[in-house]
Amino acid sequence: MELFDVIKSRRSVRKFSSKKPDWKEIIESIHCAQYAPMAGGIFHMKFLIVDDKNKIEELANWSEQSFVAGAKYVVAAVSDPVLVTTPFPKKGETFSHQQAGAAIQNFLLSLEEFGLGTCWIGHFNDEKVKKVLKIPEGYFIEAMFPIGYSAEKRISKKKEVKPKSDIYNILYFNEWLNDRMKKIEKIESRGPEGY
Numbered sequence: 704m705e706l707f708d709v710i711k712s713r714r715s716v717r718k719f720s721s722k723k724p725d726w727k728e729i730i731e732s733i734h735c736a737q738y739a740p741m742a743g744g745i746f747h748m749k750f751l752i753v754d755d756k757n758k759i760e761e762l763a764n765w766s767e768q769s770f771v772a773g774a775k776y777v778v779a780a781v782s783d784p785v786l787v788t789t790p791f792p793k794k795g796e797t798f799s800h801q802q803a804g805a806a807i808q809n810f811l812l813s814l815e816e817f818g819l820g821t822c823w824i825g826h827f828n829d830e831k832v833k834k835v836l837k838i839p840e841g842y843f844i845e846a847m848f849p850i851g852y853s854a855e856k857r858i859s860k861k862k863e864v865k866p867k868s869d870i871y872n873i874l875y876f877n878e879w880l881n882d883r884m885k886k887i888e889k890i891e892s893r894g895p896e897g898y
Protein backbone atom coordinates (compact mmCIF):
# COMPACT_ATOMS: atom_id res chain seq x y z
CA MET A 704 0.00 0.00 0.00
CA GLU A 705 1.00 3.62 -0.42
CA LEU A 706 1.98 5.34 2.84
CA PHE A 707 -1.05 7.66 2.74
CA ASP A 708 -3.37 4.67 2.29
CA VAL A 709 -1.76 2.81 5.19
CA ILE A 710 -2.12 5.84 7.46
CA LYS A 711 -5.72 6.42 6.48
CA SER A 712 -6.93 2.84 6.48
CA ARG A 713 -5.59 1.83 9.91
CA ARG A 714 -8.44 1.22 12.33
CA SER A 715 -8.61 -0.43 15.73
CA VAL A 716 -9.55 -4.10 15.53
CA ARG A 717 -11.25 -5.74 18.50
CA LYS A 718 -12.39 -9.02 16.98
CA PHE A 719 -9.86 -11.49 15.65
CA SER A 720 -10.14 -14.52 13.36
CA SER A 721 -8.67 -17.86 14.39
CA LYS A 722 -5.84 -17.54 11.85
CA LYS A 723 -2.49 -17.13 13.57
CA PRO A 724 -0.32 -14.30 12.24
CA ASP A 725 3.21 -14.94 11.05
CA TRP A 726 5.36 -13.84 13.99
CA LYS A 727 8.04 -12.67 11.54
CA GLU A 728 5.68 -9.90 10.43
CA ILE A 729 5.32 -8.82 14.04
CA ILE A 730 9.12 -8.78 14.43
CA GLU A 731 9.42 -6.78 11.18
CA SER A 732 6.89 -4.29 12.58
CA ILE A 733 8.92 -3.97 15.78
CA HIS A 734 11.94 -3.36 13.55
CA CYS A 735 10.01 -0.46 11.95
CA ALA A 736 9.57 1.05 15.44
CA GLN A 737 13.36 1.28 15.66
CA TYR A 738 13.37 3.95 12.94
CA ALA A 739 11.22 6.42 14.90
CA PRO A 740 12.65 9.78 15.97
CA MET A 741 14.18 9.63 19.46
CA ALA A 742 15.53 12.51 21.59
CA GLY A 743 19.32 12.37 21.39
CA GLY A 744 18.94 9.34 19.13
CA ILE A 745 18.42 7.17 22.23
CA PHE A 746 16.14 4.19 21.58
CA HIS A 747 14.47 3.50 24.92
CA MET A 748 11.81 0.90 24.00
CA LYS A 749 11.52 -2.83 24.48
CA PHE A 750 8.82 -5.02 22.95
CA LEU A 751 7.59 -8.15 24.64
CA ILE A 752 5.74 -10.63 22.42
CA VAL A 753 3.31 -12.90 24.24
CA ASP A 754 1.89 -16.04 22.61
CA ASP A 755 1.26 -18.08 25.74
CA LYS A 756 -2.52 -18.56 25.83
CA ASN A 757 -2.76 -18.47 29.62
CA LYS A 758 -0.72 -15.30 29.82
CA ILE A 759 -2.85 -13.67 27.11
CA GLU A 760 -5.95 -14.53 29.13
CA GLU A 761 -4.37 -12.94 32.20
CA LEU A 762 -3.58 -9.81 30.20
CA ALA A 763 -7.21 -9.66 29.03
CA ASN A 764 -8.29 -10.01 32.64
CA TRP A 765 -5.96 -7.28 33.97
CA SER A 766 -7.04 -4.92 31.21
CA GLU A 767 -10.71 -5.74 31.84
CA GLN A 768 -11.11 -6.21 28.09
CA SER A 769 -12.16 -9.71 27.15
CA PHE A 770 -11.53 -9.23 23.41
CA VAL A 771 -7.79 -9.19 24.15
CA ALA A 772 -8.02 -12.93 24.86
CA GLY A 773 -9.16 -13.48 21.27
CA ALA A 774 -5.72 -12.53 19.91
CA LYS A 775 -3.00 -15.06 19.15
CA TYR A 776 -0.32 -12.55 20.06
CA VAL A 777 -0.13 -9.62 22.43
CA VAL A 778 2.79 -7.21 22.25
CA ALA A 779 3.63 -5.06 25.26
CA ALA A 780 5.47 -1.86 24.34
CA VAL A 781 7.70 -0.98 27.27
CA SER A 782 9.85 2.10 27.79
CA ASP A 783 12.97 2.59 29.88
CA PRO A 784 12.45 6.23 30.98
CA VAL A 785 15.81 6.54 32.77
CA LEU A 786 17.61 6.30 29.44
CA VAL A 787 15.91 9.57 28.49
CA THR A 788 15.57 11.36 31.85
CA THR A 789 19.33 11.01 32.51
CA PRO A 790 20.48 13.07 29.51
CA PHE A 791 17.35 15.27 29.57
CA PRO A 792 16.48 15.84 33.26
CA LYS A 793 13.91 18.60 32.60
CA LYS A 794 11.93 17.18 29.68
CA GLY A 795 13.01 13.53 29.74
CA GLU A 796 9.75 12.17 31.09
CA THR A 797 7.75 13.95 28.39
CA PHE A 798 10.23 12.89 25.71
CA SER A 799 10.02 9.30 26.92
CA HIS A 800 6.25 9.13 26.30
CA GLN A 801 6.41 11.16 23.10
CA GLN A 802 9.04 8.98 21.45
CA ALA A 803 7.27 5.84 22.65
CA GLY A 804 4.22 7.12 20.74
CA ALA A 805 6.34 7.71 17.63
CA ALA A 806 7.80 4.20 17.83
CA ILE A 807 4.36 2.70 18.43
CA GLN A 808 2.84 4.49 15.43
CA ASN A 809 5.58 3.05 13.17
CA PHE A 810 4.77 -0.36 14.62
CA LEU A 811 1.03 0.10 14.01
CA LEU A 812 1.47 1.28 10.44
CA SER A 813 3.70 -1.68 9.65
CA LEU A 814 1.11 -4.10 11.08
CA GLU A 815 -1.49 -2.40 8.87
CA GLU A 816 0.80 -2.83 5.85
CA PHE A 817 0.97 -6.57 6.64
CA GLY A 818 -2.83 -6.72 6.85
CA LEU A 819 -2.73 -7.39 10.59
CA GLY A 820 -5.21 -5.86 13.01
CA THR A 821 -4.62 -4.55 16.50
CA CYS A 822 -5.98 -2.19 19.11
CA TRP A 823 -4.00 0.12 21.39
CA ILE A 824 -4.68 -1.04 24.95
CA GLY A 825 -3.99 1.75 27.42
CA HIS A 826 -6.38 0.67 30.14
CA PHE A 827 -4.79 -2.05 32.29
CA ASN A 828 -3.49 -2.67 35.78
CA ASP A 829 0.21 -1.77 35.43
CA GLU A 830 1.42 -3.68 38.46
CA LYS A 831 -0.49 -6.88 37.64
CA VAL A 832 0.63 -6.85 33.99
CA LYS A 833 4.23 -6.26 35.08
CA LYS A 834 3.95 -9.30 37.33
CA VAL A 835 2.49 -11.53 34.59
CA LEU A 836 5.26 -10.52 32.17
CA LYS A 837 8.04 -10.36 34.80
CA ILE A 838 8.92 -6.80 33.81
CA PRO A 839 11.48 -5.36 36.25
CA GLU A 840 11.08 -2.17 38.31
CA GLY A 841 11.88 1.08 36.51
CA TYR A 842 10.29 0.11 33.21
CA PHE A 843 7.01 1.61 32.06
CA ILE A 844 4.41 -0.27 30.05
CA GLU A 845 3.31 2.29 27.47
CA ALA A 846 0.61 0.07 25.96
CA MET A 847 -0.35 -3.43 24.92
CA PHE A 848 -1.39 -4.58 21.46
CA PRO A 849 -3.44 -7.73 20.83
CA ILE A 850 -2.63 -8.77 17.26
CA GLY A 851 -4.49 -10.91 14.76
CA TYR A 852 -6.44 -10.91 11.54
CA SER A 853 -9.60 -8.88 11.74
CA ALA A 854 -12.90 -10.73 12.01
CA GLU A 855 -14.80 -7.45 11.92
CA LYS A 856 -17.01 -6.53 9.01
CA ARG A 857 -15.60 -3.64 7.03
CA ILE A 858 -17.73 -2.19 4.27
CA SER A 859 -15.01 -0.65 2.19
CA LYS A 860 -11.69 0.63 3.45
CA LYS A 861 -11.90 3.77 1.32
CA LYS A 862 -15.46 4.59 2.39
CA GLU A 863 -14.59 4.37 6.07
CA VAL A 864 -11.67 6.74 5.90
CA LYS A 865 -12.61 9.82 7.88
CA PRO A 866 -10.28 12.13 9.78
CA LYS A 867 -11.00 12.57 13.49
CA SER A 868 -11.38 16.33 13.26
CA ASP A 869 -12.34 19.15 10.96
CA ILE A 870 -9.16 20.65 9.45
CA TYR A 871 -10.43 24.18 10.18
CA ASN A 872 -10.61 23.38 13.89
CA ILE A 873 -7.02 22.26 14.19
CA LEU A 874 -5.08 24.43 11.76
CA TYR A 875 -3.63 27.88 12.40
CA PHE A 876 -1.34 30.16 10.42
CA ASN A 877 1.07 32.46 12.20
CA GLU A 878 -1.16 32.95 15.24
CA TRP A 879 -3.96 31.39 17.24
CA LEU A 880 -7.33 32.49 15.89
CA ASN A 881 -10.64 31.51 17.42
CA ASP A 882 -12.96 33.09 14.86
CA ARG A 883 -13.80 30.18 12.57
CA MET A 884 -14.92 32.29 9.61
CA LYS A 885 -11.79 34.45 9.74
CA LYS A 886 -9.70 31.33 9.98
CA ILE A 887 -11.36 29.74 6.94
CA GLU A 888 -10.79 32.98 4.99
CA LYS A 889 -7.16 33.07 6.05
CA ILE A 890 -6.56 29.44 5.13
CA GLU A 891 -8.40 29.61 1.81
CA SER A 892 -6.60 32.80 0.78
CA ARG A 893 -3.36 30.81 0.79
CA GLY A 894 -4.12 28.74 -2.30
CA PRO A 895 -6.66 27.05 -4.55
CA GLU A 896 -6.97 24.01 -2.29
CA GLY A 897 -7.29 26.06 0.88
CA TYR A 898 -4.44 24.30 2.65
Ligand SMILES: Cc1cc2nc3c(=O)[nH]c(=O)nc-3n(C[C@H](O)[C@H](O)[C@H](O)COP(=O)(O)O)c2cc1C
Binds near residue numbers: 715716717824825826
Ligand atom coordinates in the same frame (compact mmCIF):
# COMPACT_ATOMS: atom_id res chain seq x y z
C1 LIG B 1 -3.48 6.15 24.51
C2 LIG B 1 -4.58 5.26 23.97
C3 LIG B 1 -5.19 4.36 24.80
C4 LIG B 1 -6.18 3.50 24.31
N1 LIG B 1 -6.72 2.54 25.13
C5 LIG B 1 -7.66 1.71 24.65
C6 LIG B 1 -8.17 0.65 25.45
O1 LIG B 1 -7.74 0.42 26.58
N2 LIG B 1 -9.13 -0.15 24.90
C7 LIG B 1 -9.60 0.02 23.63
O2 LIG B 1 -10.47 -0.75 23.22
N3 LIG B 1 -9.12 1.00 22.83
C8 LIG B 1 -8.15 1.83 23.31
N4 LIG B 1 -7.60 2.77 22.49
C9 LIG B 1 -8.01 2.82 21.06
C10 LIG B 1 -8.97 3.96 20.79
O3 LIG B 1 -10.20 3.68 21.41
C11 LIG B 1 -9.11 4.08 19.26
O4 LIG B 1 -7.88 4.42 18.70
C12 LIG B 1 -10.17 5.12 18.91
O5 LIG B 1 -11.44 4.64 19.22
C13 LIG B 1 -10.13 5.53 17.46
O6 LIG B 1 -10.35 4.44 16.62
P1 LIG B 1 -9.30 3.99 15.50
O7 LIG B 1 -8.07 3.45 16.21
O8 LIG B 1 -10.03 2.92 14.75
O9 LIG B 1 -8.94 5.16 14.66
C14 LIG B 1 -6.60 3.60 22.95
C15 LIG B 1 -5.95 4.52 22.11
C16 LIG B 1 -4.95 5.32 22.60
C17 LIG B 1 -4.22 6.24 21.65
